[in-house]
Amino acid sequence: MPLFWLVAIVAALAAAGFVLGRQRALASAGGDSRRLHSLPKYYGWNVALTVMTPAFGLLALWLLVQPVWIESSVSGAIPESAIGEGANRSLVMSDVRRIAQGLDLLNRPTVQSESADIDAVAAALRDDLGAVGIAIGSDIQPEIYRAAQSYRAKAGWGHTAMTAAVIIVALGGLALSALVTDKDFRARNTVERGILFILIVAASIAILTTLGIVLSMLFETRNFFQAYPWQEFFFGTNWAPDFRGNSDLAILPLLWGTLYISFIALLVSVPIGLFAAIYLSEYASKPVRSVAKPAIEILAGIPTIVYGLFALITIGPMLRDFFAMPLGLGESSSSVATAGLVMGIMLMPFVSSLSDGIINAVPQSMRDGSYGLGATQSETIRQVIIPAALPGIVGAVLLAASRAIGETMIVVLGAGAAAAQFNRGLGELVNPFEAMTTVTVKIVSQLTGDTDFASPETLVAFALGLTLFVITLGLNVLALWIVRRYREQYE
Amino acid sequence: MTDATAGAAHPAPKPQSLLAPDARTRKRNAAEARFRIYGMVAVGLAVIALVFLLTSIVRNGAGAFFQTFISLEVTLDEAKLDKSGNRDPEEMAKVSTFGYAPLIKDAIQAKIAELGIEIEGLAKPEDLISKEAAAQMRNFVLANPDVVGTTRTFEFLADGRIDGYYKDRVTMESASRDKNVSPEQLQLADALKDAGTLETRFNWNFITWPDASENRPEASGLGVAILGSFYMMIIVLVLALPIGVAASIYLEEFAPKNRITDVIEVNISNLAAVPSIVFGILGLAIFINFAGLPQSAPIVGGLVLTLMTLPTIIIATRASLKAVPPSIREAALGVGASKMQTVFHHVLPLAAPGILTGTIIGLAQALGETAPLLLIGMVAFVREYPAAPPEGFFDPASALPVQVYNWTTRADPAFVERASGAIIVLLIFLLAMNAIAIFLRRRFERRW
Numbered sequence: 001m002p003l004f005w006l007v008a009i010v011a012a013l014a015a016a017g018f019v020l021g022r023q024r025a026l027a028s029a030g031g032d033s034r035r036l037h038s039l040p041k042y043y044g045w046n047v048a049l050t051v052m053t054p055a056f057g058l059l060a061l062w063l064l065v066q067p068v069w070i071e072s073s074v075s076g077a078i079p080e081s082a083i084g085e086g087a088n089r090s091l092v093m094s095d096v097r098r099i100a101q102g103l104d105l106l107n108r109p110t111v112q113s114e115s116a117d118i119d120a121v122a123a124a125l126r127d128d129l130g131a132v133g134i135a136i137g138s139d140i141q142p143e144i145y146r147a148a149q150s151y152r153a154k155a156g157w158g159h160t161a162m163t164a165a166v167i168i169v170a171l172g173g174l175a176l177s178a179l180v181t182d183k184d185f186r187a188r189n190t191v192e193r194g195i196l197f198i199l200i201v202a203a204s205i206a207i208l209t210t211l212g213i214v215l216s217m218l219f220e221t222r223n224f225f226q227a228y229p230w231q232e233f234f235f236g237t238n239w240a241p242d243f244r245g246n247s248d249l250a251i252l253p254l255l256w257g258t259l260y261i262s263f264i265a266l267l268v269s270v271p272i273g274l275f276a277a278i279y280l281s282e283y284a285s286k287p288v289r290s291v292a293k294p295a296i297e298i299l300a301g302i303p304t305i306v307y308g309l310f311a312l313i314t315i316g317p318m319l320r321d322f323f324a325m326p327l328g329l330g331e332s333s334s335s336v337a338t339a340g341l342v343m344g345i346m347l348m349p350f351v352s353s354l355s356d357g358i359i360n361a362v363p364q365s366m367r368d369g370s371y372g373l374g375a376t377q378s379e380t381i382r383q384v385i386i387p388a389a390l391p392g393i394v395g396a397v398l399l400a401a402s403r404a405i406g407e408t409m410i411v412v413l414g415a416g417a418a419a420a421q422f423n424r425g426l427g428e429l430v431n432p433f434e435a436m437t438t439v440t441v442k443i444v445s446q447l448t449g450d451t452d453f454a455s456p457e458t459l460v461a462f463a464l465g466l467t468l469f470v471i472t473l474g475l476n477v478l479a480l481w482i483v484r485r486y487r488e489q490y491e
Numbered sequence: 492m493t494d495a496t497a498g499a500a501h502p503a504p505k506p507q508s509l510l511a512p513d514a515r516t517r518k519r520n521a522a523e524a525r526f527r528i529y530g531m532v533a534v535g536l537a538v539i540a541l542v543f544l545l546t547s548i549v550r551n552g553a554g555a556f557f558q559t560f561i562s563l564e565v566t567l568d569e570a571k572l573d574k575s576g577n578r579d580p581e582e583m584a585k586v587s588t589f590g591y592a593p594l595i596k597d598a599i600q601a602k603i604a605e606l607g608i609e610i611e612g613l614a615k616p617e618d619l620i621s622k623e624a625a626a627q628m629r630n631f632v633l634a635n636p637d638v639v640g641t642t643r644t645f646e647f648l649a650d651g652r653i654d655g656y657y658k659d660r661v662t663m664e665s666a667s668r669d670k671n672v673s674p675e676q677l678q679l680a681d682a683l684k685d686a687g688t689l690e691t692r693f694n695w696n697f698i699t700w701p702d703a704s705e706n707r708p709e710a711s712g713l714g715v716a717i718l719g720s721f722y723m724m725i726i727v728l729v730l731a732l733p734i735g736v737a738a739s740i741y742l743e744e745f746a747p748k749n750r751i752t753d754v755i756e757v758n759i760s761n762l763a764a765v766p767s768i769v770f771g772i773l774g775l776a777i778f779i780n781f782a783g784l785p786q787s788a789p790i791v792g793g794l795v796l797t798l799m800t801l802p803t804i805i806i807a808t809r810a811s812l813k814a815v816p817p818s819i820r821e822a823a824l825g826v827g828a829s830k831m832q833t834v835f836h837h838v839l840p841l842a843a844p845g846i847l848t849g850t851i852i853g854l855a856q857a858l859g860e861t862a863p864l865l866l867i868g869m870v871a872f873v874r875e876y877p878a879a880p881p882e883g884f885f886d887p888a889s890a891l892p893v894q895v896y897n898w899t900t901r902a903d904p905a906f907v908e909r910a911s912g913a914i915i916v917l918l919i920f921l922l923a924m925n926a927i928a929i930f931l932r933r934r935f936e937r938r939w
Contacts, residue, residue, distance in 0.1 A: 064782075188829065192829060195831060196741075196831070198737060199738070199740055200741055202733075204755065205734055205738065205801065206738065206755060206758050206759045206801065207754070209801070210761070210762060213773045216777050217776070272533045272537065275530045276530070276536075276537050279529075284530075284534070292537070295538045295541050299540065301855065302859075302921075303921070304861065305859065305917075306917070306918070309548070309899060309910055309911065309914055310544050310547060313551060348537055349537070352537070378525075378526035379519070399764065402764060405766070406767070408766070408767065408768045409861050440766070440768050443768055443866075444862065444865050447775060465769055465772040468769065469769050472764065472765065477757075480761075
């Protein structure tokens with residue numbers, strides 16, 4: 001039975017439970033709803049929720065646990081001899097899964113009647129699977145075939161058991177809640193407790209997400225450091241991945257590119273964003289503000305892929321033709337300057353809107369005091385408002401820096417794929433017209449295309465991701481702490 | 492005496508009008524004016540950047556909506572397409588596109604002869620037509636077997652280079668260096684244009700067709716990408732809106748002030764600032780490698796984007812819940828409503844416009860997000876439209892921003908135009924969503 005029908009059955013039971021609960025409550029009160037503890041619909045909801053919550057909870061749990069269980073039991077049953085040279089258990093298991101999927105598509109029976117011709121069946125299977133669109137790399141060995149069949153059998157059995165268990169739980173919930181329903185039952189309180197529980201579950205999804213991020217990256221990073229020494233990763237100076245093995249995977253060259261590009265981006269965005277915010281909040285006339293503010297907001301709503309394309313087809317060639325080539329500094333259109341400049345444009349509205357809020361939070365009395373002493377507007381801004389708003393502005397800059405470090409599409413399209421070379425001297429390292437890659441670019445390039453989750457060349461992406469996560473998290477926490485502290489001063 | 496020396500050392504200041512500023516005041520005023528100009532320059536730069544960005548994209552991308560077509564009369568020769576002559580679709584399907592190509596070749600040669608065009612050194616006139624044309628014709632014939640044996644007029648896409656010639660991407664000079672097109676073929680194209688056989692017009696196929704292979708830019712479209720993005724938006728809306736609203740209600744209305752609540756709050760504000768690529772890694776590790784969901788499927792993209800959008804929706808929802816004045820809550824509690832009834836019957840409806848606006852803005856962000864989708868395999872080349880939901884959620888699909896990235900990685904410059912065109916489509920969607928959000932805010936938001 002497809003999952004959809006199972007869900008539909010539980011939902012139908014819940015709907016029936018709603019009607020049943022409501023009627024039972026009314027019947028126990030002799031049809032007079034005034035004698036009930038709660039409004040009649042709460043009795044209905046109580047039954048419906050008792051049907052749905054445990055049933056769906058069990059369903060979700062089962063769907064989560066069953067694959068893991070089948071995987072480990074089938075994988076354990078494959079003899080060591082069936083795993084060929086150069087393969088490993090997880091690769092064989094992915095073949096098993098695909099064969100099982102193909103057998104399902106072919107509607108083959110799960111149980112094989114004669115075990116004698118299993119070799120012949122397994123050999124003929126490859127062509128049949130090819131016909132339904134599942135290509136298997138090598139000939140199918142009988143052991144693998146048997147594993148695939150047992151995988152199917154277990155999956156089928158698990159599915160039946162799940163269906164039965166979920167329906168039983170739903171029916172049990174229905175019976176139990178219908179039994180306790182009578183006119184004195186505190187239905188509203190029960191339902192409200194149930195709703196509160198659902199709300200708490202929803203709120204904890206944020207925690208689960210963070211946990212998922214950290215755990216998934218920690219787990220794979222551990223695998224990476226088992227295959228590659230961590231000293232080399234953090235302190236090595238060369239990035240040269242090679243999928244045949246023996247690669248240099250050091251983070252420093254990537255970190256250099258990331259920080260250099262982010263620095264240029266901040267150099268562009270902070271002064272412009274800050275001055276734009278000051279001008280718009282202190283000087284601009286109403287018509288100017290009504291044009292400029294939405295324009296800056298539009299800039300903030302443009303997806304980064306658009307900026308990436310802008311860097312690739314407009315800014316990159318422009319910088320190359322007007323600056324890099326005449327100055328003899330390079331002839332690549334993707335460069336640190338391209339990515340930095342475009343990222344600066346992207347961050348400008350971010351800095352501007354954050355600083356705008358911070359500048360507006362400075363109390364008017366401070367401005368008035370300064371004007372009263374005879375200061376001009378710019379003197380007030382420079383000597384009163386900016387110092388007062390400084391912690392907030394620093395926080396905003398840190399947030400912008402964290403965004404710049406984590407930005408992906410602009411650098412993928414605008415910064416190039418070559419890692420910084422520390423052995424070629426300082427000149428090339430600091431040349432802004434040199435193509436230079438970043439941490440995020442390498443995460444993308446190591447994880448797209450054909451990936452093998454056993455090789456350090458793929459796993460390094462998780463270590464890079466974790467490093468990136470830690471850096472941006474640190475910056476964010478610091479920035480939020482500064483901003484929060486500062487806000488408290490004036491509130 | 493002292494007076495005299497003092498007078499000599501410090502000559503009495505010249506009597507001066509109060510209206511004429513002294514040197515120091517002038518300096519201060521100049522500084523004031525300079526400061527003002529810096530501000531104006533900053534705002535000006537921001538506006539210029541926006542205008543420059545948009546014009547650059549529109550200038551590069553407008554061409555993608557127009558395409559050059561060549562209409563030709565093709566004789567669908569029975570001897571070539573259906574040898575047995577019994578119009579059996581299965582047998583006709585055995586004739587591959589290579590069987591159709593000669594018909595197009597004959598048709599264009601007949602056209603050249605009919606118009607009396609003579610160009611010296613003209614080779615392979617059939618290269619004017621897109622390589623997609625044979626497939627296009629084959630599909631048409633297989634769908635309508637009765638047309639075999641008749642002569643019909645087909646509208647074929649012109650080859651990408653010919654199309655580029657009318658969009659100033661290809662010139663006579665560049666054609667002489669290009670092995671895919673020759674100046675003679677361009678002359679032929681001009682002659683056909685004069686005869687009205689070839690024309691450049693609006694191309695709906697760009698919106699509806701699926702992606703095409705590397706050397707057929709003229710036939711590539713956004714159909715699969717738009718559908719994929721749409722599916723993901725449905726998933727995000729269905730998951731993120733209820734979960735986000737539920738989480739915000741709990742945090743804003745019910746959560747006790749304690750350590751756990753604090754942790755959740757800090758968590759949410761940090762999640763909002765986690766780089767999007769990290770969510771991609773999460774999706775790859777958890778949804779694909781651990782849970783075994785299929786790669787490139789909208790369901791995985793939708794789940795990842797849901798997790799990314801949740802903080803945005805939660806922050807917006809909490810702000811609009813907070814904006815509902817306490818007097819409303821007190822009044823409801825005062826007439827005997829329970830806390831839960833107060834929230835669901837009174838506070839939530841009043842906060843709904845703000846929640847909706849925040850949700851639309853969150854969706855708009857999710858629509859433009861690219862990096863996480865790259866990691867979960869949505870860069871794959873997909874030519875098949877995904878099926879209708881819910882099965883379609885598990886079919887491979889592309890997404891609008893990823894399609895843009897995909898096209899930028901291809902060599903043919905025609906794809907740059909396609910990528911910019913796709914951006915225009917994306918920006919139109921975003922503009923529409925933001926306009927709806929602004930409309931809702933203006934129309935329904937109440938200021939207390």
